Amino acid sequence: MSKSVLLKSSLAKKYWMALTGLFLCLFLVGHLAGNLQLLKAGEEGRRAFNEYAYFMAHNPVVKILSYLTYISIIFHVIDGFLLFAQNRKARPVKYAHTRPQENSSFASRNMALLGTLILVFIVTHMQNFWYKAKISNGPFPLHTLVKEIDNQEYDPATGAIVNKKQDVKLYLLTNGQYQMIDLEDKDNIELRHNTEIYSKKLDVKVAEGYKDLHSLTTAFFGHDNSKYGFPKNDLATVAVIFYVVSMLVLIFHLWHGFSSAFQSLGLRSKKYAPIIITVGKIFAVVVPVLFAVIPVYLYLTK
Amino acid sequence: MSVLDSKIPAGPIERKWTDYKNKIRLVNPANKRKIDVIVVGTGLAGGSAAATLAELGYNVKAFCFQDSPRRAHSIAAQGGINAAKNYPGDGDSVFRLFYDTIKGGDYRAREANVYRLAEVSANIIDQCVAQGVPFAREYGGLLDNRSFGGAQVSRTFYAKGQTGQQLLLGAYSAMSRQIGKGKIKMYTRYEMQDLVLVDGKARGIIARNLVTGKLERFSAHAVVVGSGGYGNVFFLSTNAMGSNVTAAWRIHKKGAFFANPCYTQIHPTCIPVTGDHQSKLTLMSESLRNDGRIWVPKKMEDAIAIREGRLKPTDIAEADRDYYLERRYPAFGNLVPRDVASRAAKERCDAGFGVNATGEAVYLDFSSAIERYGKEQAMIHHMTDATPEQIYKLGRDLVEAKYGNLFQMYYKITDEDPYVTPMKIYPAVHYTMGGVWVDYNLMTTIKGCYCIGEANFSDHGANRLGASALMQGLADGYFVLPYTIADYLADDIKTGAISTALPEFDEAEKSVRDFSERLMNIKGTKPVDYFHKRLGKAMWNYVGMGRTEEGLKKAITEIQQIRQDFYNDVKIPGTIEELNPELDKALRLSDFLELGELMAMDALNRSESCGGHFREESQTEKGEALRDDDRFAYVAAWEYKGEPSQAVLHKEELKFEVVKLAQRNYE
Amino acid sequence: MKLNLKIWRQKGPNDKGSMVSYPIENIDGDMSFLEMLDILNDQLVEKGDDPVAFDHDCREGICGMCSLYINGEAHGPDRGITTCQLHMRKFNDGDTIYIEPWRAKAFPVIKDLMVDRSAFDRIMAAGGFVSVNTSGNTQDANAIPIPKDDADEAFNAATCIGCGACVASCVNSSAMLFVSAxxxxxxxxxxxxxxxxxxxxxxxxxMDEEGFGNCSNTGACEVECPKEISLENIARMNREFLKASFVK
Incomplete structure (x- = not known):
């Protein structure tokens, strides 16, 4: 393999765009599958979502995928800007009068603009959730699972100790088991790094709690979750509109991007082109619409 | 003994070329590197010659006036290329192709040249396929052939209606390969202005850089001119706007004889002229005549009504239509050779039966073909009770599959749908058989100056058969010139590079500059095209399809007058040393204005009818062309003597050793 | 018909250039676009003005010499044709028509509407050929059967006339359609x-060296191509290049 060709040539840049783009499409599917948990009602939904979030943050395979996602985004962005800059240079004098709408779609001509808007969205989105969940060292409320419990019986599904007619707080132990812990027992229990629960006496991590991302999310889109420690977001309306509009932008980006990736990789042929284009368009609409449904739903059900 | 020595090798015709090649002198590879060759023009002939010479090892300098060598007008050839491959097994052979070409040329071509052409024709196809030219193929993967221009065998290879384009792109790709290697130095947007002679030998050219307007000198050990035909002398022709005679004419003025200038091919199936604004004519492939029927109304009142727009062609009853080709030539019908079909159309239109507003058009009707094919298809699809609409639809689909691109082109240009209403066609100037006189080696009467392709006169006699032009261009460039030129260049291995500082270059450049300045200083009132249109009208009226002594004499005086007016009243804006398309046109027109007169003189001299040259005084009782072999079985080669009117005629007698001369008969 | 032409005028490669208005009258629907420009030029010459320089040659849609970006589209509003095949009946009385040269860094303007497309020739010289000598001593043409579909497909790609409309229409000035054909x-x-x-x-x-932009698969080239060369060729080239990058 000649390395310089695969880095420098204009075609190679397109391959990278296509590969990273398609990978990000896969990421979207995974992300969407998790986010759809937000549509589940009540405590059940809250728990499902938080479990999903926990899984995403802790599974080693997912971890690799997530790093790949970061790299893909960064590469897609940098490569995209390089291409854009080159393309601008390729026509130093612009047409005085041009009617590109006669020969190409709006989306196809404005991938860089659409991509930039999506980048703005991603940054905002990450600040809204990812940063708070992952980076920020500030206090972050943990998920308190409220269960109706039979007397001292074990739930066969989760292995949690259950107690009848009593609200208990369950946390996931580092070994995957559930245990009842009284966080108010300040003498024996200490919370470190936001989610890790230590026994003061033994100085041993006895459990790890969920960060309550579900409540964070619902609060962000307008739910009054002050009981969980999340103040209501006064700008929820703006947030919902911003998220919906961003998904609209994503529709356009994918509308062209999906089938374009196949074209760039040379995977399109007369026989398969119609399938690729159709699948691409369905993907481009369905995925962002489902994403957009979530904040709208949350906003409306507050 | 004539001053013309055709240098035809001795021996039986089928051995001449092989024996000659065996004895011809060669230049060894090390010496080829020391030899420069200039090639002017990058069409099929020039492009293929440049590529081959460079492959052989010569240093080639190639010139074209277009912005890329790929744009030469060979690209517009539609129909196909003949080759004696006999793939269909229908009895074709080198001899048959040779014989058909001699006969089609109305016995006015050299036997030895034509035989050689037929001989190398098969190689052309091999060569082009090896280069990746995508000829049409059958489902079995082998090459497809079609019958063309009324030939009795299917020997025409084709690539849809774009054969010329594909062949030229093949030659262009071969050139590109050599350009990439540095063996061809390509000069685009350059136009040759003069030939430089040193000690009587062609040693270079003066060319105008069309972008800067500057004159530049180029030297070489030999100069090859492949600059195409001169049909644009008629202003309206199927030639490209830039096609011109300048390179050929300037070498003529330097001593190369110009042969048979009056032989002009008028192609029968072109889109008619619509008005004075028209800048060029568009050819519709001859293949249309395979299925289209040509007619005009029988009744004068119908013709008048159509011209005035009161009647539509579809209103004319079958019985009131005159399918004049089928009437006059029952054996060949609509497939008679080009010259015959063209003259018959002119005859009907002159008699007042022409059908468009100008009265100069006939119908080419596909309705019976659509019906015939429709019925055939209905049979194939077992539709025994097909309605007329179904039959029409089936037939239309088939016609569309065969000629769809041509029908679309017609529709775009005329805004009339040829599926619904018959096409209108009229003959137009298409190809010029005449050109610079060359010997068997393709050398002109100037030593070291060669002329190939349409620019020379050699292979088509008085009429060219369909699909033969591409064959000749490539034969000259790929397979003939590269051999024969070595015989001449073998003397030049010790010459060394030719200096462009020689006084001969000074002189040639000065004369070109003086002439440009003369044109610029006229500062008259009329643009160049005004004179070109006048010249075209005179040529078309008097030196067109039917020529008379009286008309030709009139043409000569008229052209002289136009020339005089041109030199008094042409207005060229701008300056010499800049991009100046009007000056380019003026320089080209100055040559056409001389050539036109010589064409008329040649036509006047040849008081017989033959091929594309029809003298109304020389026809049979039925109005067919009448040759006069006793008096005119010669090539008329004209020597320049300062003014066209002073040109001196030299005759090269045509000896027919193999073919027996006969009057052509298509009845 | 009466028209208002707005034409790009630029004296030379280094001149800045600008759009200039030219009213023109008595234009007939049967005229081709270039014949309309011929009339304008004759009028300019008679007035003593500099005629508009534009490239053209065969005027039957095959040589690829004519260019012109007309009313915001390469070769004008009609499809499957070159400028020389565009007829004035496509326009209406009183229309304003913008006429500009191809715009691309790789196609510098020579004068007015003429551009230098020699970059295409240089791309061709880099490999647009089969390295076979023209000796004619190759094997018989029928020695290699080629499936008709492949031959037809190759033909369709080979009909490219090298006019540069793909580059001119492309928002990125990419030459991918030309090269891929x-x-x-x-x-x-x-x-x-x-x-x-x-x-x-x-x-x-x-192609990259010449300064063409990158393909972003907008498909504009295919739509504006006078020979309707398919985008599939670009996919095929992407495939070929990928393969070549890994193997060689």
Missing amino acids: KVSQLALLPQGQIEAMDRVKNMVAV
């Missing part, structure tokens, strides 16, 4: 497959 033609034929890998790499390298 030649790469495709030769990659589809057994004769061309032997050098296919070197060819695609060399041609793409020169």
Whole structure:
């Protein structure tokens, strides 16, 4: 393999765009599958979502995928800007009068603009959730699972100790088991790094709690979750509109991007082109619409 | 003994070329590197010659006036290329192709040249396929052939209606390969202005850089001119706007004889002229005549009504239509050779039966073909009770599959749908058989100056058969010139590079500059095209399809007058040393204005009818062309003597050793 | 018909250039677009003005010499034709028509509406051929059967006239359609497959050097191409290049 060709040539840049783009499409599917948990009602939904979030943050395979996602985004962005800059240079004098709408779609001509808007969205989105969940060292409320419990019986599904007619707080132990812990027992229990629960006496991590991302999310889109420690977001309306509009932008980006990736990789042929284009368009609409449904739903059900 | 020595090798015709090649002198590879060759023009002939010479090892300098060598007008050839491959097994052979070409040329071509052409024709196809030219193929993967221009065998290879384009792109790709290697130095947007002679030998050219307007000198050990035909002398022709005679004419003025200038091919199936604004004519492939029927109304009142727009062609009853080709030539019908079909159309239109507003058009009707094919298809699809609409639809689909691109082109240009209403066609100037006189080696009467392709006169006699032009261009460039030129260049291995500082270059450049300045200083009132249109009208009226002594004499005086007016009243804006398309046109027109007169003189001299040259005084009782072999079985080669009117005629007698001369008969 | 032409005028490569208005009258629907410009030029010459320089030659849609960006589209509003085949009946009385040269860094303006497309020739010289000598001593033309579909497909790619409309229409000034048409033609034929890998790499390298933009698959080129060359050729070139990059 000649390395310089695969880095420098204009075609190679397109391959990278296509590969990273398609990978990000896969990421979207995974992300969407998790986010759809937000549509589940009540405590059940809250728990499902938080479990999903926990899984995403802790599974080693997912971890690799997530790093790949970061790299893909960064590469897609940098490569995209390089291409854009080159393309601008390729026509130093612009047409005085041009009617590109006669020969190409709006989306196809404005991938860089659409991509930039999506980048703005991603940054905002990450600040809204990812940063708070992952980076920020500030206090972050943990998920308190409220269960109706039979007397001292074990739930066969989760292995949690259950107690009848009593609200208990369950946390996931580092070994995957559930245990009842009284966080108010300040003498024996200490919370470190936001989610890790230590026994003061033994100085041993006895459990790890969920960060309550579900409540964070619902609060962000307008739910009054002050009981969980999340103040209501006064700008929820703006947030919902911003998220919906961003998904609209994503529709356009994918509308062209999906089938374009196949074209760039040379995977399109007369026989398969119609399938690729159709699948691409369905993907481009369905995925962002489902994403957009979530904040709208949350906003409306507050 | 004539001053013309055709240098035809001795021996039986089928051995001449092989024996000659065996004895011809060669230049060894090390010496080829020391030899420069200039090639002017990058069409099929020039492009293929440049590529081959460079492959052989010569240093080639190639010139074209277009912005890329790929744009030469060979690209517009539609129909196909003949080759004696006999793939269909229908009895074709080198001899048959040779014989058909001699006969089609109305016995006015050299036997030895034509035989050689037929001989190398098969190689052309091999060569082009090896280069990746995508000829049409059958489902079995082998090459497809079609019958063309009324030939009795299917020997025409084709690539849809774009054969010329594909062949030229093949030659262009071969050139590109050599350009990439540095063996061809390509000069685009350059136009040759003069030939430089040193000690009587062609040693270079003066060319105008069309972008800067500057004159530049180029030297070489030999100069090859492949600059195409001169049909644009008629202003309206199927030639490209830039096609011109300048390179050929300037070498003529330097001593190369110009042969048979009056032989002009008028192609029968072109889109008619619509008005004075028209800048060029568009050819519709001859293949249309395979299925289209040509007619005009029988009744004068119908013709008048159509011209005035009161009647539509579809209103004319079958019985009131005159399918004049089928009437006059029952054996060949609509497939008679080009010259015959063209003259018959002119005859009907002159008699007042022409059908468009100008009265100069006939119908080419596909309705019976659509019906015939429709019925055939209905049979194939077992539709025994097909309605007329179904039959029409089936037939239309088939016609569309065969000629769809041509029908679309017609529709775009005329805004009339040829599926619904018959096409209108009229003959137009298409190809010029005449050109610079060359010997068997393709050398002109100037030593070291060669002329190939349409620019020379050699292979088509008085009429060219369909699909033969591409064959000749490539034969000259790929397979003939590269051999024969070595015989001449073998003397030049010790010459060394030719200096462009020689006084001969000074002189040639000065004369070109003086002439440009003369044109610029006229500062008259009329643009160049005004004179070109006048010249075209005179040529078309008097030196067109039917020529008379009286008309030709009139043409000569008229052209002289136009020339005089041109030199008094042409207005060229701008300056010499800049991009100046009007000056380019003026320089080209100055040559056409001389050539036109010589064409008329040649036509006047040849008081017989033959091929594309029809003298109304020389026809049979039925109005067919009448040759006069006793008096005119010669090539008329004209020597320049300062003014066209002073040109001196030299005759090269045509000896027919193999073919027996006969009057052509298509009845 | 009466028209208002707005034409790009630029004296030379280094001149800045600007749009200039020219009213024109008595234009007939049967005239071709270039014949309309001929009339304008004759009027300009008679007035003593500099005529508009534009490229044109065959005027039957095959040589690829004519260009012109008309009313915001390469070769004007009609489809499947070159400018020389565009007729004035496509316009209405009183229309304003913008006429500009092809715009691309790789196609510098020479004068007015004329541009230098020699970059295309240089790309061709880098590999747009089969390295076979023109000796005629090759094997018989029918020695290699080629499936009709491949031959037809190769032909369709080979109909490219090298006019540059693809570059002119492309929002990125990309030459991918042009390059891929030649790469495709030769990659589809057994004769061309032997050098296919070197060819695609060399041609793409020169294409990049010449300063064309990158393809972003907008498909504008296919729509505006007078010969309707398919986008599939670009996919095929992407495939060929990828293969070549890994193998060689």
